[in-house]
Amino acid sequence: MMQLGAILFGAAFTVAVCLALGQLLLRWAQAPLKRQEELPLALVAGAPILSLIVFLLGILQLFHWWLFLAIGAGVITLAVARGGLRPGGESFEPLASPYRWVYAGIFAAYGVLYLSNAMAPETSPDGSTYHLGLVSRYLRAGGLERITTNMYANISQGIEMLFVFAFAFGRHSAAALVHLAFFASITLSIVNYGRRFGLPGAGLAAALFFFLSPVVGRDGTVAYNDVATAAVLFSLFYLLRIWSESPSDRLLVPIGLLAGFCYGVKYTAAPGLVFAAAYVIWKLHRAQRLRLRPLLIFGLCAFLLVAPWMVRNAVWLDNPVSPFFNKLFPNPHVQIAVEEEYREHMRNYDGLESHWDLPLELTVRGKVLRGLLGPLFLLAPLGLIALRWKEGRWLWLLALVTGITYASNHGTRFLIPSLPYVALAMGLVFTRVPRLAPALVVAHAVLSFPSVILTYSDQEVWIIYRLHWKAALRIETEEGFLRRTFPDYEVARMVQDNVGDGEKLLAFGPVAEAYTDREILVVYQAAHNRVLGNMLMAGYNTGSQPTRRIRLDFPSGSYRKLRLVQTAAGFPEQWQVSELRVFDGSGELERTNQWRLRANPNPWSVQRAFDNSLATSWSSWEAIRDGMFLEIDFGAERQASAIVVECPPDQWNIDLRVSGSRDGQTWEPVPAEMNDTYLAEPPKGMRRMVANELKREGVRYFLTSEHDPAGPDFEERAREWNVTKVAGSWGRRLYRFN
Amino acid sequence: MLRQGQERLRFIACAACLLFLLAAGCNDYPESYPPPEQRVPLTPLETGEEMAFVEAGEAGAEFYFVNDIRALEVDQWRWTGEAPTLRYLLYDVDDLTFLMEFALPEVSFKNTNRITVTFLVNGKEVGRKQYDTPGRRQFEAPVDPDWLVSGEETAVTARVNPALVLPDSGLKYGLIFFKAGFERR
Numbered sequence: 001m002m003q004l005g006a007i008l009f010g011a012a013f014t015v016a017v018c019l020a021l022g023q024l025l026l027r028w029a030q031a032p033l034k035r036q037e038e039l040p041l042a043l044v045a046g047a048p049i050l051s052l053i054v055f056l057l058g059i060l061q062l063f064h065w066w067l068f069l070a071i072g073a074g075v076i077t078l079a080v081a082r083g084g085l086r087p088g089g090e091s092f093e094p095l096a097s098p099y100r101w102v103y104a105g106i107f108a109a110y111g112v113l114y115l116s117n118a119m120a121p122e123t124s125p126d127g128s129t130y131h132l133g134l135v136s137r138y139l140r141a142g143g144l145e146r147i148t149t150n151m152y153a154n155i156s157q158g159i160e161m162l163f164v165f166a167f168a169f170g171r172h173s174a175a176a177l178v179h180l181a182f183f184a185s186i187t188l189s190i191v192n193y194g195r196r197f198g199l200p201g202a203g204l205a206a207a208l209f210f211f212l213s214p215v216v217g218r219d220g221t222v223a224y225n226d227v228a229t230a231a232v233l234f235s236l237f238y239l240l241r242i243w244s245e246s247p248s249d250r251l252l253v254p255i256g257l258l259a260g261f262c263y264g265v266k267y268t269a270a271p272g273l274v275f276a277a278a279y280v281i282w283k284l285h286r287a288q289r290l291r292l293r294p295l296l297i298f299g300l301c302a303f304l305l306v307a308p309w310m311v312r313n314a315v316w317l318d319n320p321v322s323p324f325f326n327k328l329f330p331n332p333h334v335q336i337a338v339e340e341e342y343r344e345h346m347r348n349y350d351g352l353e354s355h356w357d358l359p360l361e362l363t364v365r366g367k368v369l370r371g372l373l374g375p376l377f378l379l380a381p382l383g384l385i386a387l388r389w390k391e392g393r394w395l396w397l398l399a400l401v402t403g404i405t406y407a408s409n410h411g412t413r414f415l416i417p418s419l420p421y422v423a424l425a426m427g428l429v430f431t432r433v434p435r436l437a438p439a440l441v442v443a444h445a446v447l448s449f450p451s452v453i454l455t456y457s458d459q460e461v462w463i464i465y466r467l468h469w470k471a472a473l474r475i476e477t478e479e480g481f482l483r484r485t486f487p488d489y490e491v492a493r494m495v496q497d498n499v500g501d502g503e504k505l506l507a508f509g510p511v512a513e514a515y516t517d518r519e520i521l522v523v524y525q526a527a528h529n530r531v532l533g534n535m536l537m538a539g540y541n542t543g544s545q546p547t548r549r550i551r552l553d554f555p556s557g558s559y560r561k562l563r564l565v566q567t568a569a570g571f572p573e574q575w576q577v578s579e580l581r582v583f584d585g586s587g588e589l590e591r592t593n594q595w596r597l598r599a600n601p602n603p604w605s606v607q608r609a610f611d612n613s614l615a616t617s618w619s620s621w622e623a624i625r626d627g628m629f630l631e632i633d634f635g636a637e638r639q640a641s642a643i644v645v646e647c648p649p650d651q652w653n654i655d656l657r658v659s660g661s662r663d664g665q666t667w668e669p670v671p672a673e674m675n676d677t678y679l680a681e682p683p684k685g686m687r688r689m690v691a692n693e694l695k696r697e698g699v700r701y702f703l704t705s706e707h708d709p710a711g712p713d714f715e716e717r718a719r720e721w722n723v724t725k726v727a728g729s730w731g732r733r734l735y736r737f738n
Numbered sequence: 739m740l741r742q743g744q745e746r747l748r749f750i751a752c753a754a755c756l757l758f759l760l761a762a763g764c765n766d767y768p769e770s771y772p773p774p775e776q777r778v779p780l781t782p783l784e785t786g787e788e789m790a791f792v793e794a795g796e797a798g799a800e801f802y803f804v805n806d807i808r809a810l811e812v813d814q815w816r817w818t819g820e821a822p823t824l825r826y827l828l829y830d831v832d833d834l835t836f837l838m839e840f841a842l843p844e845v846s847f848k849n850t851n852r853i854t855v856t857f858l859v860n861g862k863e864v865g866r867k868q869y870d871t872p873g874r875r876q877f878e879a880p881v882d883p884d885w886l887v888s889g890e891e892t893a894v895t896a897r898v899n900p901a902l903v904l905p906d907s908g909l910k911y912g913l914i915f916f917k918a919g920f921e922r923r
Contacts, residue, residue, distance in 0.1 A: 332767070591773035598770045606771055613777040633770065684798065685785025692780075719829065720786040 004474045007119065010170025011177030014050070014162055015043060017072040018181075020079030022046025025257075027088065029250040032242060035091045037192045040185035044235040045254045047162060047182075047228075048261035048305050050075075054161035055308050061143035065168040072165075092195040097204060099438040106445045110212060113450075117464050118180040118221040119472035122172035122514060123486040127223035132172055133513025135163045135223075140517055146316040148333045149519075149526045151323035151342075156309040158264030159225035172514060173472075175223040183220030186231035187211045189238060190420050194427070197241070197391060202427030205437040209423035212441075212448040214463045215371030215412045216419065221464065229266045230417040232258055233402050236276055244283050249294050252280065256301025264305045267324070268405035269417060273302060275401045327622075332604035335527045335621035337574060342524075346409040362412050367458030371412035373419070375456070376444040383425035392428055395421040487730040488512040491703075494729040495520070498736075499701050505734075506532055506694065507703040508710065521699065527621070531605065532697060535615055538578075538648070539690035539721065540713040545682040546578035546614045548649040552658050552672040556584065556641035559634065561661040562670075564643055566620075566628040568655040575624050575654050576647055577609040578617040582632065583642040594635030600628060614646060615689040624654055637662065649678060687720040691737050701726075702735045782827070789827040791919025802826065804893065807915060815841070818912040820901030824894045828920060831886035836864055837878045838896060838918035844872040846902045846911065855913065856897040860885050874916075880923065894918065 022042030026033065033041060053071065057063060079085075097103070122128050130152035138144055147153035159182075163175035170177075187207050194203010210216055220227035236258040243251045255276065262272035280298050284290040310320040319329035326336045351368035352361060358369075359378065366372030386392025403418030430437040446452055450465050457463070471481040482489035492515035499505050499518045506529070511520045523533030537544040552564075562582060566575050582589045591610055599606035602621050609618035609630060620628050643658060658670040683689075694702075702723070704711040714721055714735055723735040782789045782801045792802040795814045806819030828834070842853055856866045857877060865879040886892055898912035 591776065593772055595773050596770035597773065603769075603771075604767060607774040611774045611777055612779070631770075684782060684787060685780045688780055688785045688787075689777075692777075722786055 001474070003478065007170035007173045007177065007474075010166040010168070010174030011181065013069075013072055013169060014166040014174070014178050015181045017075050017165070018043050018046035018050050018162070020046065020076045020084055021049040022254075023084040024075075024079050024082060025049065025254050027082070027084075029254050030248060031239065031251055031254070032246050033089050034192070034196065035087045035089045036188070037196070038088060040188040040192065041235055041238065043181060043185045044189075044231050045239075045258065047232070048158065048257040048264065050165065051158045051161040051261070051264065052305060052308065054164050055144070058138060058144035058161070058164070059308075059312075061141075063139055063141075063143045063164065063168070068165055068168050092192070093200075095195070095200055095204065097201060097438075099441075100204075102438065103204060103208060103441065106208060106441065107211065110217065110445070110448075113464060113467055114180060114183070114217055114221045116467045116469045116472040118176045119173050120468035121471060121478045121482050121486075122176055122223055123482065123489075124222035124224060125488075125510075127172075127176065128486075128488060128492075128512040128514045129510040130513065131160060131223045131225065132163065132167065132175055135160055135167050135175065136171075136514055136517070138164055139168060144312070148317065149521050149528055151334055151525050154313055154317055154319075154322040154334070155267060156264045158261055158266075158305070158309075159228045163223060172223065176221060179223060179225070179228055180221055182228035182231040183211075183216070186227065186234050186420065189231070189234055190424065193234075193238060193424065199391065199424075199428060199431070201431040201437060202424060204427075205431060205441055206420065206423035206427035208441045209376060209426060209444060210420050212444050213374050213377070213419065214366070214448050214453055214461075215373055216416055217448070218371060218463050219413050219416060224413070225265055226413045226416045229262075229269045230402075230420060232261050232265055233269055233272045233417050234420050236262065236272055237398055240276060240279055244279075247283070247287065247289070249297055252294050252297045253301050255280070256298040257305055259298070260302035260305025263302075264309060267321070268409065268414060269402070271401050271404050272417075273306070275398075277302070330601065332602075333527050335530060335602070337621045337623070338524070338527065338530055340622075343408065346411070347407075349410055352410065358410070362415065364456055365458045366412065366453075366461035366463070369410055369412040371462045372453070372457055373412060373415065374444055374448050376440060376447065377419075377422070379440070380422050380426060383422055383429055386425040386428040389428065392425055395425045395428070399425070482515070486512075489515055490729045491732045492516040494727045494732070494734060495701075495703065498727045498734055503700040504698050505701040505703055506536065506699045508533065508708050509703075509705065511703065520703075531608075531619075532694060532699060534617070534619070535690055535693055536702070536710060538615055538617070539687040540710060540717070542682060543650045544648050545686055546617070546646045546648055547679040547682055548645075548647050549677045549679070550645040550647065550656060551675040551677075552643045552645075552656060553675070554641060554658055554670045554672040556639060557660065557670070558637045558639055559660040559662060560637050560664040561631060561633045561667075562640060562643065563629045563631045563659040563661075563667065564645065565657045565659055566624055566654055567626045567657055568653050569625045571653040572623050573651050573653060574622065575620040575628055576617050576651060577619075577630060577645055578614050578648070579612065579644075579646040580609045580630055580632075581644045581646075582638075582640050583644060584639045585641060589634075589638060589640065592635070596633040596635065598629075598631040598633070600631075606630065613689060613693060614683050615686065615693040617647070624651075629659075633664065643672075685720075687717060688722055691722050695737050700737055702737070703732055704735065705732045707731070788829050789825070791826075791917065791921065792824065793917040794915050806912070814916065816915045818896070818898070818915050820899070820910045820912045821895055821897045822912060822915060824918060826892045826894065826920060827889070828886055828892055829888050830922075831883045831888050833923045834881045834883070834886070834920045835878055835923050836881050836894065836919075837876065837921055839874070839876050839916040840896070840918075841874045841914040841916070842869050842872050843914060846913070847872055848902065850900055854899045856899070858893075858895045858897065860893055881920065892920075 019042050022045035025045050026042055134153050162178050166174035166178045190207040190210055191203050194200045239255050243255055259273045259276040262269040313322045314320040317333050318331035323334040326334050326339050349368050361369050363373050363377045364375050387396060399418045399421035406414050430440055453463055470476040489512055492512040495511060495518050496516040504519045504521055506521045508523050510522050513520055521529040523529050597606045597610055599618060605618050608616040658672045659667045660670045661667045704714055722738045724738055725733055726736050727734045782798055792799050794816045795810055802824045804825050805823040807822045808817040810816055853869050857864045859881055862885050864881055867877055901910040901912045903910050
């Protein structure tokens with residue numbers, strides 16, 4: 001009961017503080033809102049302020065529940081004192097739809113389903129791994145911390161800051177309930193949008209189209225941020241419309257904050273900021289009121305919500321927009337190749353054979369793109385008829401703005417931000433035909449019911465499956481529910497129970513980090529982890545093992561510096577060097593402390609090619625291009641006659657040349673004869689070498705599964721890896737390096 | 739008043755932008771790095787791999803040699819003394835065959851018509867062969883698993899009788915060694 005109370009308090013308190021802040025802001029801004037509009041818009045308008053406060057507290061390492069309590073109580077008291085509880089503005093005309101009771105029934109039924117799922121323990125893939133994994137990590141650390149081993153910590157986390165606030169009191173489910181509050185807010189705002197702009201029937205239908213969509217229902221009831229992002233964008237455009245009809249500089253404050261918050265909640269919502277800025281400028285220009293003051297108000301407010309994330313990333317990660325644009329901001333934390341792979345992966349979901357499959361995958365099947373909008377949205381093209389009307393053109397413009405980033409990620413949930421406008425456009429068209437919209441709403445409600453979905457969708461699709469009222473009310477314990485329904489929880493607890501405090505675990509796949517406080521390095525999540533993962537692969541994967549020897553012989557000469565230059569271009573492969581050795585005759589030059597090593601690109605890991613270990617390597621971490629080099633400054637002139645490169649074989653197109661410098665300033669090509677040989681067998685002891693290097697990097701544990709290529713190898717060659725299997729759960733095995 | 743307010747706002751905006759750009763452009767990575775700590779190569783015993791077979795010319799072959807095996811000649815063979823001894827590390831000791839490939843050159847038969855080679859595994863005789871003519875030979879015999887201990891060194895000796903003795907130096911030459919070790923049947 002205590003736990004349930006904490007959950008409800010954490011969520012309600014966070015929502016109340018947002019509402020209070022939003023109410024204070026909107027009233028100060030003299031937003032001409034109707035009574036019904038205040039609540040949903042205040043929640044979203046207050047969110048950027050609370051998010052910013054939490055961010056600043058995090059930077060100051062002041063994440064304490066009692067401080068949150070004090071600040072929240074202060075804000076609520078202030079709002080109450082300023083009349084925040086008194087309803088302001090006039091009411092809309094009552095909704096006259098004869099179907100309103102049917103609609104209310106549908107809202108209520110799905111509302112209970114959604115509430116029970118949001119209150120149930122968190123089992124979502126991303127929520128349990130990084131959304132709440134990072135939130136719980138920040139709370140343990142007492143504030144935000146520099147994390148270079150998880151690129152999900154690099155993206156903006158505006159909504160996660162609200163989760164921090166809620167999690168401090170009610171943990172996981174409180175965060176999910178905060179997301180649900182945004183879900184409720186946007187649904188109400190869609191209804192209100194219709195009422196304000198003269199399309200009440202369309203608004204009501206659209207709200208239900210959105211609310212009942214299976215992917216929205218699933219996403220909005222877990223600790224994700226897509227529905228909240230949609231709510232921020234919708235509220236922004238809502239207020240922009242109001243501002244365009246009743247321009248005031250004060251109203252540009254919440255508009256600017258929300259515009260900046262678009263970037264602050266999710267990079268993919270950044271076009272909302274750009275659009276809002278352009279719209280404000282355009283409107284001011286058309287009204288011949290283009291002055292500095294409104295632009296500065298808008299710009300500064302937006303900047304307030306954008307800057308924290310950019311500055312954090314610039315200072316901590318050397319890239320203000322990490323984990324993207326690493327070519328523009330080269331840094332050791334996210335490799336260019338990894339970014340490109342990630343982008344490619346997001347664009348091309350496994351199983352999506354053609355873009356022509358998108359309509360059915362998005363609306364009916366759902367497995368490949370991890371969620372479905374519902375078959376109703378097969379009718380979305382009919383919404384284009386709305387282009388006939390000005391309102392319809394506006395809605396489709398917003399759908400385009402909010403959906404433009406869908407090209408970068410084809411997951412169904414990335415369409416959620418544009419769904420309200422598509423739904424409204426559809427509502428606009430369908431309400432022109434008597435009884436069509438209610439019929440479609442009812443059909444949509446039936447087709448979105450969990451047991452019905454499974455009759456037409458793929459199996460194992462990401463939807464809400466059932467009501468979880470016992471788990472929601474904690475009649476069934478959280479532990480019991482998670483162990484019964486969520487295998488990843490068992491794995492997380494296995495990690496918690498067996499990995500020592502402060503010890504690092506390397507894993508190829510994600511772990512439900514929201515349920516363990518151990519440090520987990522997931523291979524694909526950061527440059528450092530990727531380097532460790534590649535090192536591990538060199539233990540068992542022949543393609544990654546340094547079985548190739550490239551010897552470049554040149555006339556013996558005296559050099560202050562030598563460079564090995566890669567000149568090929570136009571191939572996707574990367575250049576990788578396990579060891580680079582310099583010889584004079586048959587004797588290798590000793591690597592002395594006088595030497596200075598450089599590399600371009602990826603200068604940060606050049607030492608890995610000069611450590612006398614075949615388990616480690618330097619890699620370009622981007623496709624080969626002319627001019628990449630590894631350079632040795634001997635510190636003084638040294639006699640040399642050959643360079644030997646030991647490297648993995650799978651870099652068929654590299655073309656290596658030698659350059660030399662006698663004075664350390666001017667470079668001259670050194671004609672060299674290349675001799676390329678391949679070892680039939682990998683060097684002996686690769687597994688043990690790799691294990692030793694991983695230990696040197698502080699990695700004491702490795703989590704694998706029988707599906708990983710590494711899994712069977714660890715099972716069969718445990719002695720060579722020098723590991724002990726310490727635990728296993730749900731096909732995952734935990735090994736300790738001895 | 740309004741103008742002053744605008745200028746203040748402009749100043750704050752510019753300062754914030756400048757700070758941001760400075761932060762974005764700053765990093766303190768060194769331009770070059772010294773060589774790191776050099777790793778010491780693992781000995782075969784440290785690799786955790788079975789040391790079951792060795793060829794005369796392979797890298798690290800010396801680690802297998804305990805006694806009486808000389809330097810590598812033309813990348814693929816070595817002279818031995820009269821009782822070359824090698825060591826192996828075996829983990830799975832069941833169903834193993836000991837195999838040695840070697841040669842007895844003509845010069846070894848200068849003072850004798852017959853050379854006997856006795857093969858010992860952990861001191862126990864696994865086989866004995868008599869050779870009457872020079873040439874390349876292969877010896878092969880199954881090994882009783884009871885003679886072997888998993889995870890512990892296994893010693894193998896090939897005793898050559900008689901060995902060739904150089905009159906000047908008194909050095910003894912047994913056979914020409916190519917490869918030897920254990921293979922699974």
